[in-house]
Amino acid sequence: MLIIDDPHAEDALPFLRQEVLEHLGYESLSQRTFRWDDLKFEVLAECSDHRYWIWSVSDDEEESYAFVVKRPQGGATIGLMGTSGLSPSEFVEFVQENLIEQAGVS
Numbered sequence: 490m491l492i493i494d495d496p497h498a499e500d501a502l503p504f505l506r507q508e509v510l511e512h513l514g515y516e517s518l519s520q521r522t523f524r525w526d527d528l529k530f531e532v533l534a535e536c537s538d539h540r541y542w543i544w545s546v547s548d549d550e551e552e553s554y555a556f557v558v559k560r561p562q563g564g565a566t567i568g569l570m571g572t573s574g575l576s577p578s579e580f581v582e583f584v585q586e587n588l589i590e591q592a593g594v595s
Contacts, residue, residue, distance in 0.1 A: 490536040490581060498533035502542060502557055503565040509557060516569040518549045528555055531577040536585045543577045554580050 495501075502509065510523045517523070528544035531554070535541070538561040546555050552572045559565045568584075575583055 490534055490578060490585075492578065493533040493535060495533055498542065499530055503559045503563075504557060504567060509555070509567055512567040513546075513555050513569050516567075518551070521548070523555075532581070534578065534581045536581055539585065541581045541584070543580060545572070545577070556580075556584065558584065 499506075504512075506525055510525065513523045514520060523546070528546050531543045531545055533540070533542055540559040542557040544555040546553050546569075548569060548571075553569055554572055554577065556568050556570075557565060558568070568588075570580075570584075572580065573583075
């Protein structure tokens with residue numbers, strides 16, 4: 490995994506910020522409305538040619554990660570999951586191994 494130190498990382502998202510926020514609201518346990526200020530950017534990483542944007546956020550008082558995964562062929566996914574006590578870089582590896590590879594998404 491490669492951690493990318495880019496102060497403009499959020500500007501390179503494959504979705505508009507509003508699209509990310511709306512999708513997070515759908516995935517939220519309480520269907521809450523998120524604001525961009527609710528998210529704390531943690532890391533931009535690359536793993537197996539997938540690019541990951543990771544933010545920490547509280548969802549119904551549960552610490553969670555909001556994430557965007559950009560696949561090498563251009564598709565992308567938005568998600569929201571509890572941290573399960575993982576660091577942001579451990580979370581990237583977890584998503585890569587358990588959601589991307591097992592689902593056969595490349």
